[in-house]
Amino acid sequence: MASLPTAGPSTRSASRMVRRFRRNFSAMLGLTLFVLLILLAVLGPLFTVDPLAQELVNKLKPPSAQHWLGTDQLGRDVWSRVVHGAAISLRVGFLVVALSALVGVVVGLLAGSLGGAVDNLLMRFTDIFFAFPSLILAMAIAAALGPNLNNTILAVAAVSWPVYARLVRAQALALREREFVEAAKALGSRTLRVLWRHILPNSLTPVLVQASFDMGGAILTAAGLSFVGFGAQPPTPEWGAMVSEARNYIDVAFWASVSPAVAIILTVLAFNLLGDALRDVLDPRGRD
Template sequence: MAAAVNAPSDRRSRPLRRFLRNPGGLIGLALLVLLLLVALLAPAIAPDPIEQNILQRLSPPSSAHLLGTDQLGRDVWARVAHGAAISLKVGFGVVLLSVLIGVVIGLLAGSLGGVWDNLLMRLTDIFFAFPSLILAMAIAAALGPNLGNTILAVALVSWPVYARLVRANVLALREREFVEAARALGVPQWRLMLRHLLPNTLTPVFVQASFDVGGAILTAAGLSFVGFGAQPPIPEWGAMVSETRSYIAEAFWAPTSPAVAILLTVLAFNLLGDALRDVLDPRANA
C-alpha cells in the first residue's frame, strides 16, 4: 500500500531528479540565473551605458572600467550589463509572439483538416521557402530599424516551426480514444481543441521554445550588426559589436565583450533546452 501511495509522488519527482543529474542543464541554468541577475541589477551595479568620456576612449580594462571603454569613452561593462535586459526582452518577446502565431495556425490546421489544413500549411511552406535571416532582414528593412520591429521581424520568420510541430502532434492525437469519446459526447470543436488537444501538444513546444530563445537573441544581434535592428546609442550586443569591430586590433575588449555575452547566453539556452528535452521526453520518464 505504501509503495502504491508513493508511486505518483515518485513519478512527479523523477523529472526533477533527472534534471539535477544533468550537468549541462545545471550549467545552462546557472548561466541563465547569472544573466537574469545582471539584467535586473544593471542600474545598481553598472554606470550609465550612454555617458561618454572622449578623454578615456579605448581605455583598457581597469578597476575604474572593468571591461575597458569603447571608441566614445563609454564603459563597456555598463553597456554589456544593460544590454542583457535588452537581449532577454528580445529573446522572450520573439519566442512568445512566434509561439502564439505558430500554435494557433498548427492547432487550426491539424484540428480542422481538409481545405483549412492545406491552406495553412501552404502558407507555412511559403515562409519555410525563404532563408530566415534574409527574410527577417527584408521585413525589418520594410518596417524600419528599431528594436520593436526587430522582435516582430524575427517572430514572423520563426513561427512556422511551431505550426508544423503542433500540427503533427494534433494529427497524432485527434484519433486517440479520449478525443473520439469527447467528440461522441458532442463536445464543440473549439472546446475539443482548447481542452483536449492543445494541452497535450505543449510539452514539445516548451522544449523548442527553450532552444529558440537563444536563437532569437542571436538573430536579433545579427540584424543589429548589419544595421536593421537596434540603433545607437542603445546598448544592444549586436549593435555594440558592429560599432566597435573596426577597433578590434587596438581595443579588442570593446567588440569581444558583447560577443562573449552573446555566446554565453546562446550556450545557456541551448544547454537548458537539451536538458529539458531529456527530462520531458515521455520515453525517458516511462
C-alpha cells in the same frame, strides 16, 4: 488506523523528471548560466553607470578598477553597456518566442484538428515562409518596417512561427484520433473546447523544448540584424550593435567588441543547454 496518502503518478513523474534534470551536467550548467543572466539583467544595473554617458578623454581605455571591461571608442563604460544589453536581449528573446509560439500554436491546432482544406491552406502558407532563408527574410522584413528594436522583434517572430505550426500540427494529427478526444466529441464537446481542454495541453511538450532553443536563436538573430544595421540603432546598448560599433577598433581595443560577443555566446549556450536538457527530461522513453 488510516494509512497515509502516497504520492500519485503525476507527483512521482515530476519527481523523476527533477532527478533526471539535476543529474544532467549540461542541464545544470545551462540553468546556472540562465540564472546568472537573469541576475545580471535585474541586479546588474545597480552596479553600473549611465551606459550612454560619453567621456572622450577616456576612450578606448583597457579594463581597470574604474572600468571593469574598459571603454569604447566614445569613452562609454563597456561593462555598463553589456549589463544593460542583457535586459534588452532577454526582452527580445521572450517577446519573439511568445509571439511566434502564439501564432504557430494557433495555426498548428487549426490545421491539425480541422484537416481538409483548412489544413492544406494553412500549411501551404507556412511553406512559403520555409522557402526563404530565415535570416534573409528577417532582414527584408526589418528593412521594410524600419530599423529599430521593436521592428526587429516583429521581424524575427515573423520567421520563427512556422516551426511551432509544424510541431503542433503533427501533435494534433496524432491526438485527434486518440480515444479521449473521440470520447469528448461523442459527449458533445464543441471543437474549440476539444482543442483547448484536450489537444493543446498534450501538444505543449515539444513547444516548450522548441521555445527554449528559440530563445537563444532569437537573441542571436536580433544581434545579427543589429550588427548589419537592421536592428537596434546606436546608441542603444544592444549586444549586436555594440559589436558592430566597435569592430573597427578591435586591433587596438578588442575588449569593446569581444565583451558583448562573449555575452551573446554564453547566452545562446545557456538556452541551448537548457533545450537539450528539457528534451531529455521530458522524453517519456527516458529512464532513471
